[in-house]
Amino acid sequence: MKVFTEIRAIREHIQTERFAAAGKGQNLTVGLVPTMGYLHDGHASLLHKARQISDLVVLSIFVNPIQFGPNEDYDRYPRDAEKDLALAEREGVDVVFMPSAQEMYPEPIRTKIKVEELTERLCGASRPGHFDGVTTVVGKLFHIVQPDQAFFGQKDAQQVAVIKQMVKDLNFGIDIIPCPIVREADGLALSSRNVYLTPEQRQAALVLSKSLHFVEEKAKSVGGVIVGDIRSDLIDTISSEPLAEIDYVEITKFPDLTALEDPDRLDSIGSDVLIALAVKFGSTRLIDNVILEKKVLTSC
Incomplete structure (x- = not known):
């Protein structure tokens, strides 16, 4: 080398x-x-x-x-x-x-x-x-x-x-x-910034992958779920963690990142869908996401 x-x-x-x-x-x-x-x-x-x-x-x-x-x-x-x-x-x-x-x-x-x-x-x-x-x-x-x-x-x-x-x-x-995203065994997405987290913040940060997994499974089982419901689920789940401060919760087309409106049905988008989060724990800002493929959403 x-x-x-x-x-x-x-x-x-x-x-x-x-x-x-x-x-x-x-x-x-x-x-x-x-x-x-x-x-x-x-x-x-x-x-x-x-x-x-x-x-x-x-x-x-x-x-x-x-x-x-x-x-x-x-x-x-x-x-x-x-x-x-x-x-x-x-x-x-x-x-x-x-x-x-x-x-x-x-x-x-x-x-x-x-x-x-x-x-x-x-x-x-x-x-x-x-x-x-x-x-x-x-x-x-x-x-x-x-x-x-x-x-x-x-x-x-x-x-x-x-x-x-x-x-x-x-x-x-x-x-x-x-x-693909690589995660710890407990679901936390690997990031160089994870080193900044206190033990309490790191435990709290698991809310990101847990909330994404929940809405991913919901979207896959019910492709016609509307964007507003997904957004509300994410915000409610993350906000239930006292150490979490939401920067954004966004749902867009992927890869053109066109914003989706709350009434939109996921199975009618016509493209892959990106569900993306940025959340602060103390002074540490973490991002995470999941991409729902068009073929999965339209097959539900």
Whole structure:
């Protein structure tokens, strides 16, 4: 496993690997797993999928300052490079890219990538400018690494939708491969931010997966359930947990994230449906979601 901190060096290495493969009559495919580090089993599942599909697996570890708002947790975002590299080695990563903020942004950035409409709701509504930072850094990583595939966790379903739209609109020619949410045995979705939770908050946070599981089963058994009932069930269940403070409970089409109205019947939507939550426990904001497939809703 090779570790690079400079853009020039990783570009040269990947180009050398591609040329070497071409010299043997082979087409080397490159898979990129972009992360902010503090890796856990959710990230490991992305790396495992990349290892199955791509010839050369590249892991990026970069806490991106331009996707954090002024009152968010950039400075205290958890970091553990030694642990991250050990996990990368264990998962068979070929190349790790760990640039500094100075390497990625040597001057104040004046050019950003903005995906309109999809970024204006859900997390985009409560974190203005967040997705501009995400798409910009991912765009930079795509240009640096030139991957054939890129792997993202479905836990941030909005991010997946936004990145897919960016790739389509800007003709990146990269396959975006979403990977399922990985959960603890008790249902809590894995997140680097879980480390912030007190034991009491962590127990309280189980209300997220429990409420989603409840409405998912309800929707699957009664496809004609209306959006308003699902929304009310979620709000009532989460609000019953004293430590939970709801940021949003949203039900949208997926992947275009068009908002659904309370009278809408799930089995008449005509697309997959995203049920997404953002809830704070103390100062820690967690997200979770479930995607109901069209074929399941219409078969009920």
